[in-house]
Amino acid sequence: xxxxxxxxxxxxxxxxxxxxxxxxxxxxxxxxxxxxxxxxxxxxxxxxxxxxxxxxxxxxxxxxxxxxxxxxxxxxxxxxxxxxxxxxxxxxxxxxxxxxxxxxxxxxxxxxxxxxxxxxxxxxxxxxxxxxxxxxxxxxxxxxxxxxxxxxxxxxxxxxxxxxxxxxxxxxxxxxxxxxxxxxxxxxxxxxxxxxxxxxxxxxxxxxxxxxxxxxxxxxxxxxxxxxxxxxxxxxxxxxxxxxxxxxxxxxxxxxxxxxxxxxxxxxxxxxxxxxxxxxxxxxxxxxxxxxxxxxxxxxxxxxxxxxxxxxxx
Amino acid sequence: xxxxxxxxxxxxxxxxxxxxxxxxxxxxxxxxxxxxxxxxxxxxxxxxxxxxxxxxxxxxxxxxxxxxxxxxxxxxxxxxxxxxxxxxxxxxxxxxxxxxxxxxxxxxxxxxxxxxxxxxxxxxxxxxxxxxxxxxxxxxxxxxxxxxxxxxxxxxxxxxxxxxxxxxxxxxxxxxxxxxxxxxxxxxxxxxxxxxxxxxxxxxxxxxxxxxxxxxxxxxxxxxxxxxxxxxxxxxxxxxxxxxxxxxxxxxxxxxxxxxxxxxxxxxxxxxxxxxxxxxxxxxxxxxxxxxxxxxxxxxxxxxxxxxxxxxxx
Numbered sequence: 001x002x003x004x005x006x007x008x009x010x011x012x013x014x015x016x017x018x019x020x021x022x023x024x025x026x027x028x029x030x031x032x033x034x035x036x037x038x039x040x041x042x043x044x045x046x047x048x049x050x051x052x053x054x055x056x057x058x059x060x061x062x063x064x065x066x067x068x069x070x071x072x073x074x075x076x077x078x079x080x081x082x083x084x085x086x087x088x089x090x091x092x093x094x095x096x097x098x099x100x101x102x103x104x105x106x107x108x109x110x111x112x113x114x115x116x117x118x119x120x121x122x123x124x125x126x127x128x129x130x131x132x133x134x135x136x137x138x139x140x141x142x143x144x145x146x147x148x149x150x151x152x153x154x155x156x157x158x159x160x161x162x163x164x165x166x167x168x169x170x171x172x173x174x175x176x177x178x179x180x181x182x183x184x185x186x187x188x189x190x191x192x193x194x195x196x197x198x199x200x201x202x203x204x205x206x207x208x209x210x211x212x213x214x215x216x217x218x219x220x221x222x223x224x225x226x227x228x229x230x231x232x233x234x235x236x237x238x239x240x241x242x243x244x245x246x247x248x249x250x251x252x253x254x255x256x257x258x259x260x261x262x263x264x265x266x267x268x269x270x271x272x273x274x275x276x277x278x279x280x281x282x283x284x285x286x287x288x289x290x291x292x293x294x295x296x297x298x299x300x301x302x303x304x305x306x307x308x309x310x311x312x313x314x
Numbered sequence: 315x316x317x318x319x320x321x322x323x324x325x326x327x328x329x330x331x332x333x334x335x336x337x338x339x340x341x342x343x344x345x346x347x348x349x350x351x352x353x354x355x356x357x358x359x360x361x362x363x364x365x366x367x368x369x370x371x372x373x374x375x376x377x378x379x380x381x382x383x384x385x386x387x388x389x390x391x392x393x394x395x396x397x398x399x400x401x402x403x404x405x406x407x408x409x410x411x412x413x414x415x416x417x418x419x420x421x422x423x424x425x426x427x428x429x430x431x432x433x434x435x436x437x438x439x440x441x442x443x444x445x446x447x448x449x450x451x452x453x454x455x456x457x458x459x460x461x462x463x464x465x466x467x468x469x470x471x472x473x474x475x476x477x478x479x480x481x482x483x484x485x486x487x488x489x490x491x492x493x494x495x496x497x498x499x500x501x502x503x504x505x506x507x508x509x510x511x512x513x514x515x516x517x518x519x520x521x522x523x524x525x526x527x528x529x530x531x532x533x534x535x536x537x538x539x540x541x542x543x544x545x546x547x548x549x550x551x552x553x554x555x556x557x558x559x560x561x562x563x564x565x566x567x568x569x570x571x572x573x574x575x576x577x578x579x580x581x582x583x584x585x586x587x588x589x590x591x592x593x594x595x596x597x598x599x600x601x602x603x604x605x606x607x608x609x610x611x612x613x614x615x616x617x618x619x620x621x622x623x624x625x626x627x628x
């Protein structure tokens with residue numbers, strides 16, 4: 001048996017993207033909307049239906065298995081536990097249920113940890129021993145790499161960095177019940193909230209052309225590039241929060257670099273440079289000028305898909 | 315050659331304590347004042363003079379070497395780098411200079427990491443795979459254990475948790491140049507500052523019987539146990555800061571427990587219980603009720619001395 005194929009899947013709060021992988025390359029991609037599926041078993045069946053023709057045409061015996069990156073995954077047990085940004089409550093036996101449906105080995109890991117593994121094997125982390133990946137999306141996720149190993153910790157709950165508190169008694173996070181966590185400022189929702197707070201002060205802005213529901217990091221970035229003051233200030237505030245958080249994280253694991261991923265990660269002028277400046281001003285002397293901020297070089301969800309699939313390599 | 319002896323040394327901002335060790339037990343202890351020695355070479359010579367009669371009587375060939383726990387140590391290079399709470403500036407080749415004087419192998423590691431190693435091998439961390447040691451002393455130090463290995467990170471600078479920011483734009487730390495770091499609230503000086511802020515509001519307190527210079531965590535703890543309101547509030551504020559910090563640290567490395575060490579760690583009623591309560595309220599659901607707060611069971615500096623000496627076991 002060759003078993004030269006794997007399937008890598010990235011399940012986010014909004015989209016689920018699946019990749020057919022051979023020799024570390026994504027040959028074909030499939031996607032569906034996560035949020036359209038109320039129960040996790042509905043999502044698993046929808047993935048199965050979409051992938052079945054491909055699995056059958058290649059032959060199931062040629063597949064090593066399926067690696068899935070998914071929020072709040074416990075890599076040890078295969079369960080998804082108390083997911084903050086998904087529809088499902090409590091402890092969900094996701095890997096076990098997926099194995100039953102697919103009849104293939106399934107390994108799961110937190111989506112951001114999957115992305116960090118992808119960057120480590122195939123992306124911006126190839127030459128780094130120590131780095132922290134931060135994904136700026138629906139939520140703020142993270143994967144911490146130490147000596148080229150992903151940090152899991154007890155019950156594989158490590159690196160839930162989006163839920164660290166940056167501003168005590170700050171914004172309330174309805175999903176986690178916590179106040180002032182990084183995610184409430186640097187997730188898509190967090191950035192939009194910052195913009196709305198500024199717009200509510202009544203100053204004119206290009207952002208006035210959009211409804212609250214339409215506002216997104218993408219639109220805010222676009223308006224910032226058109227010179228809109230409120231949009232620029234929004235990104236600057238976001239950068240300052242991110243920079244403070246990165247300094248704290250740097251003092252914890254001493255990374256050589258941060259690798260940022262997500263829509264915001266592309267906003268170099270307004271976000272990355274400012275975040276680096278703020279990080280530097282909150283670092284001990286021994287750390288200053290030593291830590292790079294890199295932007296993921298892998299397109300779309302490829303890091304998470306490839307990283308999740310890499311779980312099957314061991 | 316038996317080489318059954320090691321020397322373990324704990325160098326703190328105030329005291330230096332040395333232990334003669336055989337079979338994981340401290341047979342004899344020696345101590346001197348760190349701060350009395352302006353240059354690091356003065357301290358090394360003072361240590362040498364104090365230990366020489368013992369080394370000679372046992373025979374140098376019976377020693378495996380010397381392990382030293384010291385703030386801001388780089389375990390890879392043997393240098394002490396930009397120490398915040400010591401007299402020395404810049405990069406100091408401490409292990410190399412000590413080897414030259416003692417003519418024995420010398421390994422160094424950050425003092426709190428040494429204490430964590432000591433707890434892991436001989437103390438409260440014996441049965442734990444993942445824990446975080448926090449030392450509450452002249453400074454706030456930390457050692458992070460993951461899968462029974464001490465976290466070092468790039469240039470062995472990891473776990474400088476005392477310098478993470480808990481209150482943005484909070485108290486200024488003259489040693490680090492940072493604002494609002496944990497150390498400015500939970501070190502000896504930080505706790506005293508909190509008490510002084512409260513005393514300055516003019517309410518009567520048992521602490522009024524002491525000068526600002528006399529105030530210490532020990533005196534504040536004693537007054538708290540006598541029911542003094544200002545002293546109790548001071549410990550509660552300290553606990554709240556520590557609890558917030560522990561929640562952030564827990565979300566980073568997912569420890570099974572925190573192990574606290576230092577004068578304050580004994581103040582269970584006023585500090586530990588309150589810190590645990592605050593930690594819990596800042597934890598994600600998946601972490602709640604799962605993390606123990608333990609107090610070091612090894613007396614005095616034994617954890618750091620034994621942990622530093624354990625560096626010679628490899």
